[in-house]
Amino acid sequence: MTRTIKKYLVIVAILLGILFLLRKIDWLPSFGNFFRSEPLTIDNTPILIKEINNLAQLITITSFDEVVMDSIKKSKKLPGTIFPVPASKIVLIAKGQVMAGVDLKKLNNEDVMIKNDSISILFPPPQILNTILNPSDFETFDETGVWSSEEVNQVKVRIREKIIQRALEQNLLFKASERCKIIMENFLRNIGFTRIQITFKDQLP
């Protein structure tokens, strides 16, 4: 009996030794890799052009911000029972950009006045031109329960509003108009004007 057990132990030891050696020379995958989930990748589908819009936007300033937003769905009772369903929670971290500047399409002929080497331009008021919150800008820090795309989108829209509000608190539009002045003054000086006056419609007395 003891001899048989010893025989089996030797066989098991030899097999383990062989497995160890095969693993060492990378002939066998590691157990970690063996049970690893395959990465989820999307198929390469075509991109369709829906619209082409001509723009004339002078983007003069951008605000980078990072915002954390959470949302909780209160617990409800399971239908027909007294057992509660646990509350669902989601915490998102988002890195967004707010871009501001001037829409030059709103500049009319009568807004430009020229006399010899003097030029005076009345620009439209600076505005937020775009807020960028792309899928790669989000990180889900915590997620419990089931959250539909629509429910998460509501949280993301709140994040966007917060990012815009924080950018405006930094006086972004005024900074955009100041930067626009510098860019346009340089440009106009380069094309031969020496006396330049730049004003914005929202800054008129």
Place this chain on the structure above:
Amino acid sequence: MRSSIYLLFILFILFISSSCNQKEKAVQKQLIPIIKQLSDLATVEYVVTKIIKANDDKTWYKIGDRKILMSCKASLIAGIDLSKINEENIQVHRGEITMILPQAKLLYINIRPEDIKTEYEDVSFFRTPYNNAERDALAAQGESQIKNSADSLGILQAAEVNASLVISNFLKKAGYENINIRFDREKTQGLQ
């Protein structure tokens, strides 16, 4: 002796509390938005759509399918960097102006959260539904594919044509009649 120990203890507590406050302030400082100055003239917007399709059936020990189909709409904005125009790129001679503009580049891509929709989801009994982190990761892959294929959509050529028009119109308003606009072909630029 005892009073000096009490005094040291109070000083220690004050030191700890003051250092905690400093840390809080430091964190608050980091959270203020960072403002960056730009000089980009956006001249064209391409609105594109894409279907994001994934099937999580490649892991051998997971039983059952898990398919998802999402649609997304994205805006690609391209234009030129006005800060690269300097005196050397402009020649003025008797009412005639020649300007060399920098090459157009993809300025940014914008995919609004509400423009990504889950159209179809099929999850078998033994599998868990897609969560938000997974949906975002798939959408981020879609974003990357759109960004990489921007060149093939011809957006940069359209941006240069429009940039030329915008600058010409502006120069006409500024009193120039003979306007020549060319593009600097030395460097290639793209979204960073």
